[in-house]
Amino acid sequence: MLNKSLTKRQLGLLLLIGGVIGFLGIIAIDVLDVGREGGIGPAQRIALGLMVGLALLGLTLIPMKDTPA
Amino acid sequence: MIQAASRTETAPSALITVNRVLMAAALVILIFYFIVYAVYAANLIQFPFDYDQGEGFELVDTILFSQGKWPYLDTNVYPFYSSNYPPLFHIIAAPFVWIFGPAYWYGRLLGFLGTLVTAWAIGYAVYRDGQHRWIAILSGLAFLASNTVYHIGPLFRQHMTMVMFEMLAVLVLAHANEIADKQKRRRAFIAGIVFIIAAGYTKQLAYATAIAALAFLFIRNPRRGIISALILVLVGGAIFMGINVATNGQWWLQTVAANVNDFFPDQTTGLFRLWFGLHGFLLIPAVLYVIYEFYFDRLSIYSLWFIAATANSILSGKWGAGDSYFATAIAAMCVLSGLFAARTLTGRWHFAPNYLTRFLIHPFRRFAPVIVSAGFLLIPLLYIGYGRAVLHMPTTGAFQPIAQILGIQANAQNGFYDSAGRIAGGYADIGHLTTQADIDGGNTIVDLVKSTDKPVLSEEAAFNLLADKDVITNPTQLLNLANNESYDGSALISMIENQEFGLIVLRAQFYPPAILRAIGDAYTHDEEVPMNGFSYIILRPK
Numbered sequence: 001m002l003n004k005s006l007t008k009r010q011l012g013l014l015l016l017i018g019g020v021i022g023f024l025g026i027i028a029i030d031v032l033d034v035g036r037e038g039g040i041g042p043a044q045r046i047a048l049g050l051m052v053g054l055a056l057l058g059l060t061l062i063p064m065k066d067t068p069a
Numbered sequence: 070m071i072q073a074a075s076r077t078e079t080a081p082s083a084l085i086t087v088n089r090v091l092m093a094a095a096l097v098i099l100i101f102y103f104i105v106y107a108v109y110a111a112n113l114i115q116f117p118f119d120y121d122q123g124e125g126f127e128l129v130d131t132i133l134f135s136q137g138k139w140p141y142l143d144t145n146v147y148p149f150y151s152s153n154y155p156p157l158f159h160i161i162a163a164p165f166v167w168i169f170g171p172a173y174w175y176g177r178l179l180g181f182l183g184t185l186v187t188a189w190a191i192g193y194a195v196y197r198d199g200q201h202r203w204i205a206i207l208s209g210l211a212f213l214a215s216n217t218v219y220h221i222g223p224l225f226r227q228h229m230t231m232v233m234f235e236m237l238a239v240l241v242l243a244h245a246n247e248i249a250d251k252q253k254r255r256r257a258f259i260a261g262i263v264f265i266i267a268a269g270y271t272k273q274l275a276y277a278t279a280i281a282a283l284a285f286l287f288i289r290n291p292r293r294g295i296i297s298a299l300i301l302v303l304v305g306g307a308i309f310m311g312i313n314v315a316t317n318g319q320w321w322l323q324t325v326a327a328n329v330n331d332f333f334p335d336q337t338t339g340l341f342r343l344w345f346g347l348h349g350f351l352l353i354p355a356v357l358y359v360i361y362e363f364y365f366d367r368l369s370i371y372s373l374w375f376i377a378a379t380a381n382s383i384l385s386g387k388w389g390a391g392d393s394y395f396a397t398a399i400a401a402m403c404v405l406s407g408l409f410a411a412r413t414l415t416g417r418w419h420f421a422p423n424y425l426t427r428f429l430i431h432p433f434r435r436f437a438p439v440i441v442s443a444g445f446l447l448i449p450l451l452y453i454g455y456g457r458a459v460l461h462m463p464t465t466g467a468f469q470p471i472a473q474i475l476g477i478q479a480n481a482q483n484g485f486y487d488s489a490g491r492i493a494g495g496y497a498d499i500g501h502l503t504t505q506a507d508i509d510g511g512n513t514i515v516d517l518v519k520s521t522d523k524p525v526l527s528e529e530a531a532f533n534l535l536a537d538k539d540v541i542t543n544p545t546q547l548l549n550l551a552n553n554e555s556y557d558g559s560a561l562i563s564m565i566e567n568q569e570f571g572l573i574v575l576r577a578q579f580y581p582p583a584i585l586r587a588i589g590d591a592y593t594h595d596e597e598v599p600m601n602g603f604s605y606i607i608l609r610p611k
Binding site for chain 1 (some may be wrong): 288289290383421424
């Protein structure tokens, strides 16, 4: 299995999972580090946007099934 | 190639003629920019002082390496100097110090040659995958025609050498998985990893290319991707740890901890807008090609590289960063737009059937002949449009008649026109040619530095180097450290307060505020010397 190329579906799932975990992780920075001031900063907003984009990209790839990525 | 021939054979002859005329026009425009670039490089190579802020400290790093010393030093100990850049570029330049002594020309020549290698590699990548010689040439020239590449290419800076190693890495790895011979495949993987490590040890920003390359290798063959990542981490990590031990931890402090700078979102936004304004004609086909690969073909390393490099360009909003952070994305853009153009001209688009082809492709199949014909006109027009968008050239001397024909006037220093227009913060205010008056101004400052027996605190290294005096401090690095609360400064402040410097030379005043306050208290403005469009402030003890 590890010697085969990923499929579009597998890549889509990886991107979706990565995007969701990344999104939650960025949010968690403020939850865990409660002493931080200023809420979600500009760099965080950009990163959150990228994570949403990553997850959406993943979602659109999942229906591509077993096409090699 | 067969498909290229068949596409040309099936197109109407009039259309082919128009295509060739437009392609020739695009080629002439981009060759013109190459000439402008070569003239600029030749001019800078002969200029003996700092042209861009900080070049002299790259030279100091090179001198230190040529003496077998690390430049990652304790900034609280005289001469308060340290570097925040990895070593490879300076190590490559070090042999020149042994032969020619301290000078700027060889660092600038290396930077310039690095961009030529990158342009060649872009052209080769496009030709290998696109099978269209003209487009391959245009793609390489388009890289050199970019305003960003133009103005930082021939500097004594490591950035474009990093881009060269990055480009060579993706070029080598792009088809490594398809090499049937095991030994050759292994050599290709090793070469790719070596180039990635070389890029990373030229400048830290190459980490994005490493991520893209490893992601590509993982997608194509997870086992090889994991092994490559392990090798990269082990070798890269061992070098990192080795340097850190050898420098008593200064390597970590100076190149990593001190590089966490303030982020200005407006600067990033401005630079992205500028990037699109200048490169939009090639960015759009590059983005379309990435989308095409995601949904209708296999993902190439170039697409992943483009995505990673573009995302990494967000860091251009950091203090001390700028448009140079887009150079890697520009290289990737040139490859992808070239592949888009070559596919269009050779008719090699194919769309794997999936849920998207039903909505996005099938309804337009009947327009295919019109779209193909339009492509013959559109592709060269994209390169011509790009040529218009990136317009930059001297407006004086031999270029004056051309500037008059084009109806442009200098909008930057020393008779230089730049379509970027300096609208975004972080865009380097350079690109003009230096003059004899600039060299005279520099020599005046060197004479002033020589005239005192005491050490001189100069914001640029060239004056002290040419006066054979110690180079004291690297102001931007002191500021990096101060911004990260890792700088003491008391020893340097004490020297300033005691007026131990015979002279202080300021330009951009990039020292930490505490140092500038001490200078203001103990030294007084004596005179200003113009050089290279800037006013160098000479201060003497009060």
